[in-house]
Amino acid sequence: MIFSTLEHILTHISFSVVSIVIAIHLINLSLNGIVGLHDSLGKGMIVTFFCITGLLVTRWIFSEHLPLSDLYESLIFLSWSFSIFNMIPSFTFKKHKNHLSTIIAPSVILTQGFATSGLLIKMHQSTILVPALQSHWLMMHVSMMVLGYAALLCGSLLSVALLVITFRKVIRIIGNSNNFYFLNESFSFAEIKYLNKRNNILRNTSFLSFRNSYRSQFIQQLDRWSHRIISLGFLFLTIGILSGAVWANEAWGSYWNWDPKETWAFITWTIFAIFLHTRKKLEGVNSSIVASMGFLIIWVCYFGINLLGIGLHSYGSFTSN
Template structure:
């Protein structure tokens, strides 16, 4: 059995289904209450997640180590994480927006992994001594799941800014009284009904973004701590200010500030959404940018 051919077929099929799902999700936004389309995108997402899981599991069995030792494997696992979180959130929240914003990102990630990465970076190779540890599964798994969670939360904040049109929108505190006032005073005005619905949508997106980031931040914290323990075990130092470690700390600080401002309500509406949007960029710098451009213990050495 040639596992490489099977793996390529699984990943290519997952890519094809993601492309189809991308169009279906956006069509689902246009067509309201279409049960067939709604069930189709759910089934496709579950199938995509299952195909990626099979690909990773086969790689694990074939190479005898958890498939998170190189960038290609971590990109596949990140795509699996995002689609898995997408399934959970869609079932729990029943929102069309989750899949509509996460599917394009998953499509981009798997395209980059399969097309842009050189073949030698896609090929599994024997683990170096430092990676032969149970901390590989603990640290990298938690970090990537936290990245996937924070990416989804940040995407919702970006969506918030797009829908709000960059205007300062008050959606906390007195938002309920404001919405009630709109309904009482302008009950027969279609323009103000639209305004009310827009505020309601923005409030929903903002709260959802906050809850998802609030879930991803503890995972990021645990992942960084696990990485520090592993670093001490492997290299004799908990923290060496490696570029990856530095940007992981910057990512942590960015979202810590976001959660702090939300908890004490010092910022509302647009400002925390901007900060979370900046966090989206910081995550990708930490995850990809540093790995390629920075020289350190976590560098994959493609560009550098």
């Protein structure tokens, strides 16, 4: 009873804190950044991290096994992993940390919000592990897979953000070019307008140069951080798949059974292997497109089996409730 109450308290505290953090993030960005809020944002995410850590430890003690046996527990662990990757930019890159955190932080509240929703209410109570899960490989396989999913999702989110920023810039340039062409064709005093336009450009050169330089640096950081985090996630995913194969051989006598979960995990691994292999040739927008495809495939891999409730990985699914 005490552990259950403590678990509920930590859940509500972490959810409330991360909600406030995201709200402050958005307000801070809309006001072009308030220096005094940067430290409070980082501290808020640290509080969220420790609350989710306490939640996992409490459930571990109460259930007497690593809390990774069903969808609810894996979502909480996924939220915990997101909070880790959200804090990395704060310690390693100061200049754009607020923007990077704003992109990743909503993942924490979305995963934890779904985990604590009414859809998974029957999974909130700890249960005895099924025989297939009573193995020392549970910690290695599932933790590496979820950490891999979290890292790959965070890196892919940065790639999606890069695509959004880049495409908006391209569309804006095309729109401005069309407007200039229309003005030059419609008015007889085109040369006068050209001179005025040139004067305005010269007057605002310093501001535009600073703005374009900042945007260019931010896009480069998105691309760089996306590659770094995806590389780390790919390593976790590889370890998770290999340890899962060893576990499958011990449990069912075969390293690979082409289970739906195994198949989609292999597809996910292949997509990000392509991303890393072609990274030097496809930098920026092109590599971000590949990572964005991987973002969708990860969610299919993670939730697909739980929605269908088929295969060897159907434990803890929606249909099993």
